[in-house]
Amino acid sequence: xxxxxxxxxxxxxxxxxxxxxxxxxxxxxxxxxxxxxxxxxxxxxxxxxxxxxxxxxxxxxxxxxxxxxxxxxxxxxxxxxxxxxxxxxxxxxxxxxxxxxxxxxxxxxxxxxxxxxxxxxxxxxxxxxxxxxxxxxxxxxxxxxxxxxxxxxxxxxxxxxxxxxxxxxxxxxxxxxxxxxxxxxxxxxxxxxxxxxxxxxxxxxxxxxxxxxxxxxxxxxxxxxxxxxxxxxxxxxxxxxxxxxxxxxxxxxxxxxxxxxxxxxxxxxxxxxxxxxxxxxxxxxxxxxxxxxxxxxxxxxxxxx
Amino acid sequence: xxxxxxxxxxxxxxxxxxxxxxxxxxxxxxxxxxxxxxxxxxxxxxxxxxxxxxxxxxxxxxxxxxxxxxxxxxxxxxxxxxxxxxxxxxxxxxxxxxxxxxxxxxxxxxxxxxxxxxxxxxxxxxxxxxxxxxxxxxxxxxxxxxxxxxxxxxxxxxxxxxxxxxxxxxxxxxxxxxxxxxxxxxxxxxxxxxxxxxxxxxxxxxxxxxxxxxxxxxxxxxxxxxxxxxxxxxxxxxxxxxxxxxxxxxxxxxxxxxxxxxxxxxxxxxxxxxxxxxxxxxxxxxxxx
Amino acid sequence: xxxxxxxxxxxxxxxxxxxxxxxxxxxxxxxxxxxxxxxxxxxxxxxxxxxxxxxxxxxxxxxxxxxxxxxxxxxxxxxxxxxxxxxxxxxxxxxxxxxxxxxxxxxxxxxxxxxxxxxxxxxxxxxxxxxxxxxxxxxxxxxxxxxxxxxxxxxxxxxxxxxxxxxxxxxxxxxxxxxxxxxxxxxxxxxxxxxxxxxxxxxxxxxxxxxxxxxxxxxxxxxxxxxxxxxxxxxxxxxxxxxxxxxxxxxxxxxxxxxxxxxxxxxxxxxxxxxxxxxxxxxxxxxxxxxxxxxxxxxxxxxxxxxxxxxxxxxxxxxxxxxxxxxxxxxxx
Numbered sequence: 001x002x003x004x005x006x007x008x009x010x011x012x013x014x015x016x017x018x019x020x021x022x023x024x025x026x027x028x029x030x031x032x033x034x035x036x037x038x039x040x041x042x043x044x045x046x047x048x049x050x051x052x053x054x055x056x057x058x059x060x061x062x063x064x065x066x067x068x069x070x071x072x073x074x075x076x077x078x079x080x081x082x083x084x085x086x087x088x089x090x091x092x093x094x095x096x097x098x099x100x101x102x103x104x105x106x107x108x109x110x111x112x113x114x115x116x117x118x119x120x121x122x123x124x125x126x127x128x129x130x131x132x133x134x135x136x137x138x139x140x141x142x143x144x145x146x147x148x149x150x151x152x153x154x155x156x157x158x159x160x161x162x163x164x165x166x167x168x169x170x171x172x173x174x175x176x177x178x179x180x181x182x183x184x185x186x187x188x189x190x191x192x193x194x195x196x197x198x199x200x201x202x203x204x205x206x207x208x209x210x211x212x213x214x215x216x217x218x219x220x221x222x223x224x225x226x227x228x229x230x231x232x233x234x235x236x237x238x239x240x241x242x243x244x245x246x247x248x249x250x251x252x253x254x255x256x257x258x259x260x261x262x263x264x265x266x267x268x269x270x271x272x273x274x275x276x277x278x279x280x281x282x283x284x285x286x287x288x289x290x291x292x293x294x295x296x297x298x299x300x301x302x303x304x305x
Numbered sequence: 306x307x308x309x310x311x312x313x314x315x316x317x318x319x320x321x322x323x324x325x326x327x328x329x330x331x332x333x334x335x336x337x338x339x340x341x342x343x344x345x346x347x348x349x350x351x352x353x354x355x356x357x358x359x360x361x362x363x364x365x366x367x368x369x370x371x372x373x374x375x376x377x378x379x380x381x382x383x384x385x386x387x388x389x390x391x392x393x394x395x396x397x398x399x400x401x402x403x404x405x406x407x408x409x410x411x412x413x414x415x416x417x418x419x420x421x422x423x424x425x426x427x428x429x430x431x432x433x434x435x436x437x438x439x440x441x442x443x444x445x446x447x448x449x450x451x452x453x454x455x456x457x458x459x460x461x462x463x464x465x466x467x468x469x470x471x472x473x474x475x476x477x478x479x480x481x482x483x484x485x486x487x488x489x490x491x492x493x494x495x496x497x498x499x500x501x502x503x504x505x506x507x508x509x510x511x512x513x514x515x516x517x518x519x520x521x522x523x524x525x526x527x528x529x530x531x532x533x534x535x536x537x538x539x540x541x542x543x544x545x546x547x548x549x550x551x552x553x554x555x556x557x558x559x560x561x562x563x564x565x566x567x568x569x570x571x572x573x574x575x576x577x578x579x580x581x582x583x584x585x586x587x588x589x590x591x592x593x594x
Numbered sequence: 595x596x597x598x599x600x601x602x603x604x605x606x607x608x609x610x611x612x613x614x615x616x617x618x619x620x621x622x623x624x625x626x627x628x629x630x631x632x633x634x635x636x637x638x639x640x641x642x643x644x645x646x647x648x649x650x651x652x653x654x655x656x657x658x659x660x661x662x663x664x665x666x667x668x669x670x671x672x673x674x675x676x677x678x679x680x681x682x683x684x685x686x687x688x689x690x691x692x693x694x695x696x697x698x699x700x701x702x703x704x705x706x707x708x709x710x711x712x713x714x715x716x717x718x719x720x721x722x723x724x725x726x727x728x729x730x731x732x733x734x735x736x737x738x739x740x741x742x743x744x745x746x747x748x749x750x751x752x753x754x755x756x757x758x759x760x761x762x763x764x765x766x767x768x769x770x771x772x773x774x775x776x777x778x779x780x781x782x783x784x785x786x787x788x789x790x791x792x793x794x795x796x797x798x799x800x801x802x803x804x805x806x807x808x809x810x811x812x813x814x815x816x817x818x819x820x821x822x823x824x825x826x827x828x829x830x831x832x833x834x835x836x837x838x839x840x841x842x843x844x845x846x847x848x849x850x851x852x853x854x855x856x857x858x859x860x861x862x863x864x865x866x867x868x869x870x871x872x873x874x875x876x877x878x879x880x881x882x883x884x885x886x887x888x889x890x891x892x893x894x895x896x897x898x899x900x901x902x903x904x905x906x907x908x909x910x911x912x913x914x915x916x917x918x919x920x921x922x923x924x925x926x927x
Binding site for chain 1: 680687
């Protein structure tokens with residue numbers, strides 16, 4: 001098991017990370033304009049000095065090599081946009097916020113999604129099934145940038161129950177978490193339903209019933225472990241997605257998270273910040289996927305050695 | 306002496322069609338989508354006002370007899386803007402899906418048919434790409450390169466082809482090993498006949514399903530990009546842009562957000578239901594009777 | 595008093611194509627300690643019969659009805675799910691055809707064998723596990739102490755079937771349904787399982803209903819045999835009598851089709867035609883279209899079982915009337 005994890009994290013992840021870093025690096029640098037092209041009225045000699053300061057006058061491949069070497073040491077460079085702060089700092093400040101938001105959203109999505117999925121699979125093809133699945137579908141079909149503002153409108157402005165933006169008070173977390181979780185509730189509900197139905201049609205469920213097991217026992221003791229396998233598979237990308245895809249939610253609710261920093265960095269052509277965020281996210285995704293694989297092996301005895 | 310009491314068989318497609326037709330939700334969704342496409346394509350015929358027509362004196366007003374869905378700040382009729390916006394959104398949806406289909410199906414078919422090392426390498430690439438934070442990639446693309454519709458299609462298509470490639474490859478791979486293909490080869494059927502009469506019909510099913518499910522994903526991505534200002538650019542409009550404008554003005558003029566939002570959501574809803582209906586219909590294991 | 599008595603059981607499935615009469619008026623009676631075999635082609639209704647009595651058929655698409663049903667004298671109500679759940683796995687158990695998929699891959703063998711005790715006797719887990727170990731020993735699994743904590747995928751097909759038998763007998767039921775338990779196994783393993791069943795049956799005194807399409811198994815194991823066709827019973831007799839002197843053309847044809855009975859240099863004798871579509875209305879004898887002795891009357895008069903010897907019944911109209919002579923010993927023709 002340990003060997004598997006180590007091999008996963010080193011042998012297979014490093015090429016991926018390298019690929020991601022390279023692709024991003026050259027993509028940004030090859031694009032027209034430089035990081036300072038957005039700033040008008042910069043006198044040419046100041047521009048030259050800025051470029052020298054950031055090493056942008058060196059050949060592209062040299063910059064690439066330098067960046068990689070630094071990154072390996074954990075130094076992601078200074079931010080182009082905020083001259084006094086490094087990328088590491090900025091990530092360290094904003095990531096915990098995104099993480100917190102992500103955890104709430106995913107926890108909610110799992111709780112609600114699995115519940116809906118279980119209900120629907122227990123009452124297949126009934127009204128409860130269609131209604132709950134349609135309601136869940138809403139999560140996929142009403143985008144976060146529609147749902148978010150609507151929630152703000154109704155609960156923040158009209159009813160005044162919660163604050164509409166910022167991350168200061170505990171109640172500020174509610175609307176963003178709900179908005180972010182909506183799409184995942186839908187996917188998790190569908191996956192749960194599908195997984196459970198698949199398991200419930202298998203022979204060993206019939207054996208369990210022949211032994212006299214009742215509904216609850218069949219679902220929770222026999223079916224659940226296998227039925228949730230698709231949800232577990234999804235949990236990895238979901239966690240990653242929840243964290244990396246929160247830009248919209250963070251923008252709408254003015255939350256100082258990494259997503260928002262990234263979007264701003266993209267618009268500001270803050271090269272180092274973009275690179276740093278991309279690498280950071282890619283690493284996260286790899287970590288989550290590995291964790292999910294481990295979880296899978298633990299859940300299904302047939303996958304062990 | 307009566308004949309043996311035998312049952313007539315039905316082909317897989319006939320079966321699938323029958324199952325699909327019985328799914329009322331899917332049929333209703335189809336009807337809705339058909340109506341939508343007609344409205345969008347023939348927008349100039351249906352729109353009560355011209356696209357850019359402003360009524361500054363009126364400004365933003367709620368739904369009324371003259372303006373069914375209200376107007377925006379510049380007095381432009383919202384219903385008209387939604388019609389035209391729908392045109393763009395649908396077009397992006399279809400074109401980007403076509404791009405994804407082209408890349409994905411080709412890639413998957415080659416990989417699945419080739420097998421061996423080439424297949425492994427190609428699939429490793431796909432697996433690696435799955436780890437890539439794609440939304441980020443698209444954002445970078447749109448920020449750094451000139452924003453054109455073509456780039457938009459390409460960028461979105463590049464994101465969505467992965468799933469299709471995986472599915473096609475899986476199907477092709479399992480088909481190649483199927484005994485009926487080996488039987489066909491043994492019987493001396495020409496390669497081309499095997500591919501067209503046996504391989505393609507079997508691959509077609511899942512491809513249709515996932516292509517149908519890719520369209521709403523693409524439309525969502527476009528709306529998301531437009532919301533961030535990276536997608537369709539003014540003066541063109543799409544539902545994403547309309548929603549963005551609506552969100553900005555929502556406190557005072559909520560209908561500007563609600564109606565475009567509903568239009569997008571309803572369309573995505575129907576597309577997903579049709580896709581689901583197709584998947585249930587084409588799945589041979591799903592025989593409910 | 596019979597352990598199981600089911601009178602005129604009918605299981606009909608209401609589908610879009612019509613009503614499928616999977617079991618159409620079958621009466622089954624099993625005495626204590628008896629092993630009754632049920633034979634027939636695939637689709638004749640033998641599995642549905644057993645599952646109907648166990649109450650495992652989902653009832654909205656299906657309709658299960660009967661004139662009378664009782665287990666050891668107590669009436670059985672298959673529609674009462676709560677009552678059935680107390681009996682299933684407890685007094686009446688079942689083992690299935692494919693041992694590879696019959697066990698829960700996510701649960702340890704110990705828990706699976708112990709489960710009936712925990713459900714029906716309320717035994718605590720700590721107390722149930724030693725009993726599970728005993729059961730495992732009783733079915734002849736080697737090194738039971740180390741194997742009990744393993745998972746199903748670590749067992750072979752034959753061993754998994756033994757585990758299923760252990761699960762089915764741990765509550766010492768009155769009746770066991772065995773639905774083709776050896777069909778999916780190698781011949782040698784098959785022989786072992788059958789021997790095991792015989793031994794356990796003698797030890798625990800459980801009555802067995804053994805469903806199979808293999809006459810060899812029937813000959814070796816069963817006291818009595820019932821032959822089914824298209825949802826109905828066509829013949830029922832003590833095993834020896836059935837083999838020596840079948841009283842129904844279908845039984846004769848089945849016996850004649852056995853490869854062992856084919857004379858050297860001769861082709862195998864098959865039964866021409868196909869079993870009927872059970873969704874269509876069948877007039878008279880369902881086997882008539884494929885029967886070499888059939889007459890027009892066979893398809894107009896309703897099939898009914900009647901006695902033709904001691905403990906021997908047949909549904910063949912012409913046999914009942916004595917119009918056909920002796921069956922079964924025709925040999926090469």
